[in-house]
Amino acid sequence: MNMLRLMLVCGLVLFVFLGAPEAQEKYPNRLIEFVVQSAPGGSADVAARLYSDDLAKVLKVPITAVNRAGGAGIQGVTYVTRAKKDGYTLLQGSGSSIIILPLISKEATYDPLKDLIPLGHFVSVPTVIAVRSDSPFKTLAELIEYARKNPEKLKNSTGGIGTFSYFSLELLCVENKIKITTIPFKSGGEALPALLGGHVDMASNTLTTLGPQMAAGKVRGLAITSKKRDPDFPNLPTTAELGYPDVSFSTWFGVFAPAGVPQTVTSVLVPALEKVFKDPDVVKRAEKAQFTVDYKGPDEFRKFIENEMRLAAKVAEAAKLTKE
């Protein structure tokens, strides 16, 4: 290669690496990577797709939803906490990976309040405690009574011990001092056939999973953990009504940014998220997909997380679930 060619090549290489300097322009001015903590089609993924297009329109930049489902969502959170703090990598966090997994898994090395900034709470999906419709238990009280007389005899199916549906049941057991054997499955969807096929006696699962079965009469709900009765199931009592106001864990999804993101970024994101989450089209879409929209701003969201962490820690300790 002669001298001229060499110079040309060096010049090209230098040119490529020079690039354009990161202009301190208005945020956002390019594509935002939106990390979703589930595989495509999972509930976190469905939730994200309900509003990501609208958010992109409000922020006037494209948003790509990237699925990082590893380790029950841990990898998604870790990826975002380690990302550049420029506001172009955001997380749609699920309650279980933010609150529960740091308590029970040593792979979750992040601190939910220190490593992440809550920007806006989107939806929650309450837990339902249910039995099959041919089961002898007609009320929650009957179930608890039976469990008291026959410790560890009742078998429960749930979508994993790191989920809020499971924690709801555990809290119930702790408060009543009863023991129910839980058989964990990989997801709520996988736990459903176990109940329907009669392989377990009861299930603690999300409303999204059990709702259609209850509507079809195959499954009887005994209690729901939302604050008010669900309009689709007016005969389903809430845990608060039945005397357990603390058992109010719901699976929730909200948007987070890694800690250290500048105020210029959050001051744009928070109002944008509020606008999108309160948009009537988005709300309608969410409701059709069986999600209850319950917007919480950053401060309210943070308080909510702190409260949940305290309750969850209590449950984890009582149920002897630890990091090791």
Add this chain to the structure above:
Amino acid sequence: METLQSLAYGFSIFLQPTNLLYCFFGVLLGTLVGVLPGLGAGAAISLLLPTVFHAPPVGSMIMLAGICYGAMYGGSTTSILVNIPGEVASVVSTFDGYQMARQGRAGPALGIAAFGSFIAGSFGVIGLMLFAPTLANFALRFGPPEYFSLAVMSLTLVTYVSKGSIIRSLMMACTGLILSAVGMDPITSKTRFTFGLSALMDGFEIVYVAMGLFGLSEVLINLGQSLKKDTLKTKIGNLLPTRQDWKDSALPIARGTVLGFFLGILPGFGTAITTFVSYAVEKRFSKHPEKFGTGVIEGVAGPEASNNSASSGTFIPLLSLGIPVNVSTSILLGALMILGLQPGPLLISSKPDLFWGLVASMYIGNVMLVILNLPLIGVWVQVLRVPYSILSVLIILFCEVGAYSVGNSVDDVLLMNIFGLFGYLVKRYKFEGAPFILALVLGPMFENSLRRALMMSDGSPAIFFSRPLSAVFLVIALFFLISPLFTRERIGKKAIEMQEE
């Protein structure tokens, strides 16, 4: 008959031009995705999910469904032509399909794969149409004990999917079982054998393992023998299966269809294991089992049929009960939720246009696929003429990109390459990848069902025998294990003898 009326209604919905177009686009994309190694139906469907908002519900579902079963047609193409599975479900087609291609019979292999897929797919749709709710309820009777017994039965077939030394197959199977334990255990949510590496947190993903073990390794092996290869590649015989091929394939296709359909409705079972079981069954009931692995058409017909009828089968729990059985149907479930179509037992009755429109589209979709695939055989076969120096680079490229597409992670690409090296060593020293993959796929089902079943029975192993379905599968497993002792043909021994000739 009410079903025929509903079917006519379904066709009236489907035969609107927009829906026809959606179906065509779906099956075309599905075939393409099936051909490309690594990029699976799941990835394609998830990429198209955003379009679901802007398109009519029935049309989008028809398109997404088309991708699912279309991928099962395309997967066999690369398996047969270059020994690289396009889908995990097509791994089995590499055994005999590639050997047939080397003998100049790529055309008949592809043809039987396409026709077998068509017949199986169509019967699968008929089954879906007539028996969906009944079969879904039957599938519910399979709980952890039954899955354990199914896993045991499938594992006993390990030696049937191997061509040579039994000891080596068993060693590979054990390695597969051990490696399947790596990652987060769904029962305690604790991670095992990950050595702190986040790449291993979910264990080894079958897709990139299969790509590395079968795909990359094939290229590596060929690099060492490129001179000899070229002479074999240029022999391309006639393109259509012969009469004899049809005769030989008839029963395998029939058996594969039935087997695939029933195994496909079971949540979590997977089309991949179904193809292994089909291959083993064909080998067991064949009059010349020792020829399996050298290029017999039954080894292609059976598995290819089974993966297509399994694909139709996966729609049954989805549409009748709202239960997804694999990655693709999970995404379809998500799509149904986004569309507000409320999947569940009431879906068929409350949205008959969706169900019957889908069923009608699956019939025509299968027809479209066979029409698409048959002429393409002539095109695909020309791929064999491409100089291997170029082809190998393309294959490596597809494998690397495909591995990334699995989980958007560069770690997966690295792992795939490691498995590629592992696969090279496997092939070089005359071990086999098939038992390894089978064990890797079955390991989690085997272990998790065992633990869950024992939790159900409070520790008593009697549960596996007291439940009739579970006991049946264990007996079948015993039969598969013991019967070679009584038949005079020791399959493995004869195969080794033949190889040494």
